[in-house]
Amino acid sequence: MIADILKHQIAQALHNLYMVGVSDDQLDIEQTKPDFEGDFTFVVFPYLKQSKKGPEQTAQEIGAYLLEQVEEVASYNVIKGFLNIVVAQNYWVNFLTKNYNTTNFGFATHATNQKILVEYSSPNTNKPLHLGHIRNNLLGYAVSQILKANAHQVHTCNLVNDRGIHICKSMLAWMQYGNGETPASSGLKGDHLVGKYYVLFDKHYKAEQQELMNNGLTHEQAEKQAPSILAAQELLRKWEANDEETVNIWKMMNGWVYEGFHVSYRTLGISFDKFYYESNTYLLGKEIVEEGIQKGVFYKKDDGSVWIDLTEEGLDHKLVLRADGTSVYITQDMGTADLKYTDFGCKQSIYVVGNEQDYHFKVLQLILKKLGRPYADGIYHLSYGMVELPEGKMKSREGTVVDADDLMAAMIEQAEETTKELGKTDGLSQEELIELYNMVGLGALKYFILKVDPKKKMLFNPKESIDFQGNTGPFIQYTHARIKSVLRNAKAADLIMQFDESEITLSKVEKELLVINYKYPEVLAEAGKTFSPGVLCNYVYELAKVYSHFYHEHSVLKETNVNQQALRLQLCTLTADIIRSSFQLLGIQVPERM
């Protein structure tokens, strides 16, 4: 990387000229702002005390040194304390020629020995997926793909929350009001059918609460005493006692949900290496509690409940086992963490879970650290903000959610409509068209979600459909399709891609496009280091924008200088491949035509 060379040489210059001792990575050079001439900028202000000279003179001296010592440096200019360095054209051009034909340019090539487990999705089985789950799924998928591209050994898993009071609520309502309704008899997708009964339960539960409150109970009392909730709790007890009828209904209804989830996951284009089920893991962790007591990490109260004191860490006392000896959430999470480590041996693991669990994961990691688990330091909670509607938070119980299946279908439909309006797809078969509508519709949705910084909450307004213009997935897909069109035409005309470097001159836009291509490996590494699909989104948007600008400024096919034309073809080839590969990492496909 040229930036590293420059840093090294600047460090040398500082040392030789002013006896300043700094290491290469303490130095900071940045990309020159577009209004100025140059490729990289070094800010000299921090070194004036040691140079004992003014900013301009210091910058001039370093610039002269670089020009002398570094063959890639073509020239430099100084504005105040800013040293702008111009890198020689042939450096950029050589880079292009060397890399334009590399598939998956930018992916790390040396396998690391880092094994990483990404846990994501983790749905409850009492209701269908909604927009919030889509964010989780897309983030988890994209992050795992990005880490793979950084040559890490990545595994993925999905811990399905298939047991508990919420499932019992759906089961109870189905038993009471369902009349044996099934997905087949109702024509409803399995997860939607079960979700319907979850909402129905809540409706009756609310009505009962109201009645109790009318009879003088407080809201809190009513919540606890309503017949529905008591029945649901009783059902949970039966489930835990392995009551045959209860377990059979539970299996049947969960089966419906899994069929539904399977369809949604397939549409979303995501998959997992392994599924864990809480019904298998919820009893884990009790031995760890025992171990913790012996190690003095936990302490037991007189009533038998077990706690950990985290006041030194600025938190409070946290329960890890109930007085009756049963697990709480964190107990099973400790057990599951051990289980996952046994299964995969990953010292680094990422939990893609909403930010409402920030506190929980902080506690979990602290506990595992105190227990001396080798994987504890490698736990990273990829915490993301809620997707909100203009009216506020989505609530499954109250039915105020944007359903994942509905939304995906709507996006695909909108893609079809827009595509037909534009009428540029003559010659595509029906299958190809359907594939295209899927690509574009889901591309719009996925990009819309992934471009936002995960830790921020995001707003989705169902009344304003997701755009297909501007900073969107379809714009970038469209850019790809256009490049491919150029390349098809070039191939048909038997144009060559080799050129004589001395015969070409890079225009401003060509240079800009080349440099942004050049940056892809760094961006990919950055996205991997920070687990940020958004970094990749912003980059590829910028790339598509610069390409579009280039496309309007220069013709490829009509260029008469064959050398210049070949250079542009190389630029097109590399740009298209970067769009394809970065979108692939985001879980978005790109069309050849649209």
Added chain:
RNA sequence: GGCUCAAUAGCUCAGUUGGAUAGAGCACCGGUUUUCUAAACCGUAGGUCCCAGGUUCGAGUCCUGGUUGGGCUACCA
């Protein structure tokens, strides 16, 4: 109350490790196609970067205090 995350253009969002005059898209207004795909391109307009201090050559970015909003603070998961 405590902890925690956020606040940037009318709206949705970028803004790298502190660096030059704060950036996109949408919406609005105007322009560009006999020329490789107009889902594009170019331009106009739009800002108290929540507020007040501090740190320094320099702060949207770091620190302190405050305001507003979200989340957590369950022997629920």
